[in-house]
Amino acid sequence: MTDNDYRDEQGGVLPQPMSEQTLQRLAENRERREEQRIARAAKRRRRKIIVLLAALVVLAVAVYSGGVAHFSGHFMNKTSLGSVDISGKTTAEVQALLDDTTASYSLTISDYGFETSIQAADINFSLDQNCTAEALIAKRNPFIWPYEMMFVRDLAEYLQVTYDEQALFALLQVAVDEHNQHAEPPKEESIVFDQETKTFAYSGPIAGTHLIYEQVLIKTQDALANLRSVLELGDDCVVQPAAGGNEAQLTAAAKQANRLCDQYHITFMLGDSASLVVDSAQAAQWITIDEEYSVSLDQGKIDSWIDSICALLNSKGGERTYLRPDGKEVTVSGGSYGWAADRDATAKLIRDAIAQKPKQNVYIPCAVVGNGFLGLPGADWGKRYIDVDISEQYARFYDDDGNLIWETDVITGTRWTDFETPSGVNTIQYKASPKSLRSTGTYTIYNDDGTVTIEEDHVFGRDVEYWMPFINDFIGLHDAWWQDSFGGSLYEDASHGSGGCINLPSDKAAELYDLVRVGDVVVTHW
Structure with a gap:
């Protein structure tokens, strides 16, 4: 190869090609420089990581130390x-x-x-x-x-x-x-x-x-030991029933009882004003089941029921316990209202009818007939009646369907005196409007100086607009226009308590006068 081989067309000198050894050395130098660059970069990263880790360790130590210091005097979370x-x-x-x-x-x-x-x-x-x-x-x-x-x-x-x-x-x-x-x-x-x-x-x-x-x-001791403020007892604190296991036998007994009760629908007529029905619901009260799950009627329960009915059919002046429509249980005795029937004859008639289950009505002869008969637990009157609750100082009137149609606060006879309103079951004797309730008698006045003044022929009472007596012509319901208020404990004060009558607000007395009928039952009770 001559020098002319490394010149261009214009005669310029061209670079001479490098040998393979030179090219190899150059490549090795480049690789070495790249490795050095990578090593330097890795070293810088390691320094940063070490610094970061050191900072984290310092921070962790600080947080830990702070936590130790804090929780030495403060309670931990949770x-x-x-x-x-x-x-x-x-x-x-x-x-x-x-x-x-x-x-x-x-x-x-x-x-x-x-x-x-x-x-x-x-x-x-x-x-x-x-x-x-x-x-x-x-x-x-x-x-x-x-x-x-x-x-x-x-x-x-x-x-x-x-x-x-x-x-x-x-x-x-x-x-x-x-x-x-x-x-x-x-x-x-x-x-x-x-x-x-x-x-x-x-x-x-x-x-x-x-x-x-x-x-x-x-459970209470455990709750006290753990400072609990509320304790709900749970099932383990109540007496549990014995385990079952006789569902099949009892289900069969229920079907047998239903067939037996379905046979009963006996209507007993009490005069012309009331009736008493023995139906499946009543017969259900007499059902008994023996140890073999055999169903029958308990004759003892039947006899007890008959005795109670006969007592109600001879109840005049006797004690009755009944449920008022609002749910209050009331016991009352006294008064002139009541039925009268031959007790032995009535018991036999009812007992025979229960045994024979007749389809037609059974008539019970009554010497004295009431105006209704609700039956047990103890009301020998109908759904329609006036209820005077002396303890509540409140009166209510229920209509023929037992609905409350009239009510008011009242003032009854002065308490703890001879003028207290008598308890009992009576009836409205008649109605009068207006009516003079005046009478004369001896009036004794106890003076502040200890002397006593006696007035002969003193005039008692006032004239009223509405008069509805229920105990002879002496005690009744009437308007009390002179009273400022009603109810509460006013009847305990002699200046407000009546002489035995039921004092009514004038407007309420007018309403009742239009609603009430002669013969309606009035029950006065505590």
């Missing part, structure tokens, strides 16, 4: 004392809480219609002197606070409460005993009569509301 959250509180705050708890603590216990409250003072409730906030905070290790923070802790388990156990036993026993007096006992599996469908059906075991004192005590 920490409670019974039902009270004490997360983040200082020992001073928790100590104040403990002190307040001792003074104001109360526990309300309830379930199954039972409710009672136990106050700290009732049982001398207090915390053990060693149960301090400092002692409680020591139960969680501040040096492992990151680990401790993972768990929910209730420190109430470390509290040691003290109280007068005998006082607790006595309080709880009285409360449970009072509840159990009216509690529902458990019901074994049986057949039950449905008043709506008028049929018997199987009913499985049903727990009642009768409490087990020992179980209530155990």
Whole structure:
């Protein structure tokens, strides 16, 4: 190769080609420089990571140290004392809480219609002197606070409460005993009569509301130990019924009872004004089931029912206990109203009819006929009547369908005197408007100076616009235009109480006068 081989067309010199060795050295140099660059970059990254890690370690140490310092005097998150959250509180705050708890603590216990409250003072409730906030905070290790923070802790388990156990036993026993007096006992599996469908059906075991004192005590002591403010007792605190297992036999007995009750629809006519019906619902009250699940009517129950009916058919002046339409149970005796029938003959007639199940009506002869007969539990009058409740100082009038159509506050005879309104069942004798209720008699005045003044031929009473007597022509319902107000305890004051009559507001007396009929029953009672 000559020099001319490395010149261009114009005679310029061209670069000479490098040898393979040169090219290889150049490539190796480039690789070495790249490796050095990468190494320097990696070294810089390592320095940054080391610096970052060092910073994180310093920060972690600072946070950890701060946590140790903080949780040495503050309760950790997720920490409670019974039902009270004490997360983040200082020992001073928790100590104040403990002190307040001792003074104001109360526990309300309830379930199954039972409710009672136990106050700290009732049982001398207090915390053990060693149960301090400092002692409680020591139960969680501040040096492992990151680990401790993972768990929910209730420190109430470390509290040691003290109280007068005998006082607790006595309080709880009285409360449970009072509840159990009216509690529902458990019901074994049986057949039950449905008043709506008028049929018997199987009913499985049903727990009642009768409490087990020992179980209530155990749960109460646990609640006190854990400073709980509310305790719901649960199923294990009530008497449970025996296990079932006789559903098939009792279902068959229910069907047999339904067939037996369906045979009864006997109507007893009481004069022309009332009737008494023995239907499936009444027969259901007499059903009995023996140990072999055989169904029959209990003759003893039938006889008892007949005796009660016969007593009502000879009830004049006697004691009756009945349910007023608003649900109040009332017992009343006295008065001139009542039925009269031959007791023995009536009992035989009813007993024979129940045995024979006649299709036609059965007539019961009555010497004296009332104006209605609701029957048991004790009303020998109809749905239409006037009810005067002396204890409530309130009167109500129910119509032929038993609907309340009139009511008012009243003032009855002066209490604790000879002028008290008599209790009893009577009827409206007649109606008069207007009416003079004046009479004359001896009036004794006891003067302030101790002397006594006697007025002969003193005029008693006033003229009224509406008069509706129900005890002879002496005691009745009437307007009392001179009274400023009615109801309450006014009848206890001689200046307001009447001489035995039922004082009514004038407008209410006018309403009643238009509604009432001669012969309507008036029941006055406490």
